[in-house]
Amino acid sequence: MHQRRTPLMHYEMNNNNKISTDALLCVSIKKTNQIKTFKHQTNMNPMIQLQQVDKIYRTEEIETVALENVNLDVKKGEFLAVMGPSGCGKSTLLNVMGLLDMPTSGKVILDGKETFNMKDKELAKFRNEKLGFVFQSFHLINSLNVLDNVELPLLYRNVSASERRERAEEVLKKVGLSHRMRHFPSQLSGGQCQRVAIARAVIGNPFIILADEPTGNLDSKMGAEVMDLLHKLNREDGRTIVMVTHDENMAKETGRTIRFLDGRQIS
Amino acid sequence: MSKLSYILKNSFQKRFLIAAYIVLIALTTMFVVQQQLGIDSIGANNLNEPYVNRSLYLSGVQVTYPDNRKESFFAGLKLCKRMKEMKTPEKVSFFTWVRYWGVFENGRMNRIPFRATDGTYWDVMKFRFVEGHPYTEEDVGESKPLVVISETLRKRFFGNETQVLGRQIEIEGLRLTVCGVVKNVPYSSAYAFAEFWMPYTAWGGKIHGGSSTLDENEVQSLYLVQTLARTSLDFAKIHQEYNTLMTGLNKEIESEKKITQATLSTRMNYYFGKNINQDKYKFSAADILRNYLSTLWLLLIPLLALVCLNFARANERSTEMGIRRMVGAGKSEINSELIIENLVVILIGIMLGISLGYVTVYLYPFIFITSVDAGNLEGGVWLPFTGRMLSHLLLTIVVFLAASVALPIARVSHQSILNLLKGDEL
Numbered sequence: 194m195h196q197r198r199t200p201l202m203h204y205e206m207n208n209n210n211k212i213s214t215d216a217l218l219c220v221s222i223k224k225t226n227q228i229k230t231f232k233h234q235t236n237m238n239p240m241i242q243l244q245q246v247d248k249i250y251r252t253e254e255i256e257t258v259a260l261e262n263v264n265l266d267v268k269k270g271e272f273l274a275v276m277g278p279s280g281c282g283k284s285t286l287l288n289v290m291g292l293l294d295m296p297t298s299g300k301v302i303l304d305g306k307e308t309f310n311m312k313d314k315e316l317a318k319f320r321n322e323k324l325g326f327v328f329q330s331f332h333l334i335n336s337l338n339v340l341d342n343v344e345l346p347l348l349y350r351n352v353s354a355s356e357r358r359e360r361a362e363e364v365l366k367k368v369g370l371s372h373r374m375r376h377f378p379s380q381l382s383g384g385q386c387q388r389v390a391i392a393r394a395v396i397g398n399p400f401i402i403l404a405d406e407p408t409g410n411l412d413s414k415m416g417a418e419v420m421d422l423l424h425k426l427n428r429e430d431g432r433t434i435v436m437v438t439h440d441e442n443m444a445k446e447t448g449r450t451i452r453f454l455d456g457r458q459i460s
Numbered sequence: 461m462s463k464l465s466y467i468l469k470n471s472f473q474k475r476f477l478i479a480a481y482i483v484l485i486a487l488t489t490m491f492v493v494q495q496q497l498g499i500d501s502i503g504a505n506n507l508n509e510p511y512v513n514r515s516l517y518l519s520g521v522q523v524t525y526p527d528n529r530k531e532s533f534f535a536g537l538k539l540c541k542r543m544k545e546m547k548t549p550e551k552v553s554f555f556t557w558v559r560y561w562g563v564f565e566n567g568r569m570n571r572i573p574f575r576a577t578d579g580t581y582w583d584v585m586k587f588r589f590v591e592g593h594p595y596t597e598e599d600v601g602e603s604k605p606l607v608v609i610s611e612t613l614r615k616r617f618f619g620n621e622t623q624v625l626g627r628q629i630e631i632e633g634l635r636l637t638v639c640g641v642v643k644n645v646p647y648s649s650a651y652a653f654a655e656f657w658m659p660y661t662a663w664g665g666k667i668h669g670g671s672s673t674l675d676e677n678e679v680q681s682l683y684l685v686q687t688l689a690r691t692s693l694d695f696a697k698i699h700q701e702y703n704t705l706m707t708g709l710n711k712e713i714e715s716e717k718k719i720t721q722a723t724l725s726t727r728m729n730y731y732f733g734k735n736i737n738q739d740k741y742k743f744s745a746a747d748i749l750r751n752y753l754s755t756l757w758l759l760l761i762p763l764l765a766l767v768c769l770n771f772a773r774a775n776e777r778s779t780e781m782g783i784r785r786m787v788g789a790g791k792s793e794i795n796s797e798l799i800i801e802n803l804v805v806i807l808i809g810i811m812l813g814i815s816l817g818y819v820t821v822y823l824y825p826f827i828f829i830t831s832v833d834a835g836n837l838e839g840g841v842w843l844p845f846t847g848r849m850l851s852h853l854l855l856t857i858v859v860f861l862a863a864s865v866a867l868p869i870a871r872v873s874h875q876s877i878l879n880l881l882k883g884d885e886l
Contacts, residue, residue, distance in 0.1 A: 293786065293877045293878055293881075313790050317785070320786065321787060332779070332786070334783055346787040346788055393787065
């Protein structure tokens with residue numbers, strides 16, 4: 194059957210051929226040799242919505258289209274993998290979702306809120322309360338110890354010092370780094386740094402975690418540890434996770450995988 | 461940990477950079493303080509000279525002879541006594557610059573600073589008499605050989621004797637009777653400092669050409685004149701009266717010579733004003749600006765160094781600022797954090813610099829002044845903290861703060877979070 198792409202969501206069957214029941218839409222999809230058609234049944238808003246999003250970088254000499262007409266919905270509690278060759282726009286997609294970069298055109302709607310007209314203060318508040326970031330290069334502040342790094346988001350939420358400390362210790366316990374609280378990033382292994390970054394990403398109880406190649410700088414063992422942690426956060430805490438990865442095996446373990454090429458979503 | 465201590469803890473991690481910052485600011489502040497103390501020691505009221513800000517001074521007199529020969533010196537008795545008759549000032553006094561008298565003691569010649577004054581000197585200055593009283597105008601008129609001595613000199617001549625009033629001291633053949641003992645005067649009191657004071661009539665010094673300082677026909681001699689106004693608002697009137705006096709005086713002496721320059725001005729104007737003329741008795745806006753600029757030039761090189769330091773710091777901290785923005789700090793929050801961090805460092809440097817400035821100025825005469833007899837510095841050095849000093853320090857803080865935060869704030873404001881995270885240079 195001819196694959197028809199609609200301006201709405203694409204769904205992929207999960208490994209057990211069960212469709213997520215959170216929301217259903219009128220789409221046609223193709224997965225291996227199965228074709229299903231669904232009707233929209235619920236009005237529950239997706240956690241992340243991108244509507245006709247373009248991102249174009251312009252210099253005096255050239256214009257680079259990083260994203261072109263991206264339409265994407267991510268449901269609450271979903272674990273979405275984004276794959277594609279280098280330069281296809283995966284990281285740009287994550288940056289736009291995470292309000293680290295603004296689209297040239299189109300809408301980014303997070304948790305039902307349009308972000309287009311938000312002022313700097315509102316965007317900062319949104320990032321602080323609803324989003325958590327995990328990067329390939331960890332992005333920890335080297336002059337702060339583990340505890341201080343993890344507390345950082347709460348500093349901008351006017352949480353008291355004692356509560357910050359309590360929550361940081363709790364979350365570090367969860368990621369298995371209680372014994373390294375006073376260490377500095379330079380004294381930790383790559384996997385430990387990434388776990389600190391994850392701890393920092395979740396301390397504020399964000400709804401959405403955006404991970405850009407979180408295992409890119411790690412060996413397979415450490416990478417597996419980090420993935421376990423992310424899965425735990427998704428399964429047990431119900432957090433929505435969007436992860437950019439080059440690793441097919443890791444992508445298969447997520448709930449859904451989408452692919453990009455030259456700024457466009459191809460599947 | 462409070463947010464402030466969080467910010468400061470992070471900032472002070474880079475110990476070497478912070479130390480370099482603090483040292484730079486401290487040294488610059490030290491120079492600013494030294495410069496301002498130098499100015500204030502001349503131009504500001506002090507312990508022994510409480511009326512500097514409402515006094516006009518005649519320091520130099522230039523005469524021109526019929527053959528166009530010019531001669532510059534200080535005021536002579538004829539001019540001094542004429543000025544004492546002025547109606548507008550509250551008081552007029554004349555006295556010599558500090559002079560030195562040699563005393564042979566214990567096999568060596570020591571020089572003791574002294575001044576020869578009129579009786580009104582004690583009204584335009586402020587001395588603390590621990591014994592006795594000053595000589596009066598009447599005493600001066602009668603050429604009484606009286607002397608007021610400092611505590612140091614008292615100890616030197618009389619040891620621990622309880623009663624010295626009425627006792628005589630001999631200095632280069634002159635026998636003077638002690639009528640008063642005063643607390644030691646700080647070296648920095650420009651027109652008050654000395655170890656003993658005597659009536660000018662008892663002194664009778666000689667000036668160039670052999671003329672006596674007691675010659676009442678001389679318009680030039682060794683005297684300074686201080687006119688004390690009721691308020692500085694009277695300066696214009698005093699100038700008017702003075703100009704009329706000078707016109708009359710010149711008419712009297714026109715056959716011999718003419719007084720071509722005899723500026724009556726505030727001390728600040730005399731030493732630091734650009735245009736020395738008789739009507740300029742207060743600083744204009746241009747003078748005030750020039751005064752600030754004279755501080756700013758001191759800041760140029762350290763400012764340059766600070767800006768370079770900040771370039772290095774800004775690039776290094778770019779990623780950190782990106783991370784803070786990423787986790788939820790707004791631009792204004794980052795900017796205020798940057799301002800607080802830098803303000804704390806600057807204030808530490810400023811406090812250190814103020815301390816260094818005052819200590820070095822205090823110690824300077826003790827280390828470098830060799831022509832003053834040991835013991836003459838027992839009055840110490842008066843180190844005021846004037847409004848001018850405060851305004852220059854505030855200017856220094858503002859300039860350093862602007863130099864410290866301008867670049868990082870520009871970076872935060874104009875760079876996207878992504879570029880900050882990448883650590884892109886401006």
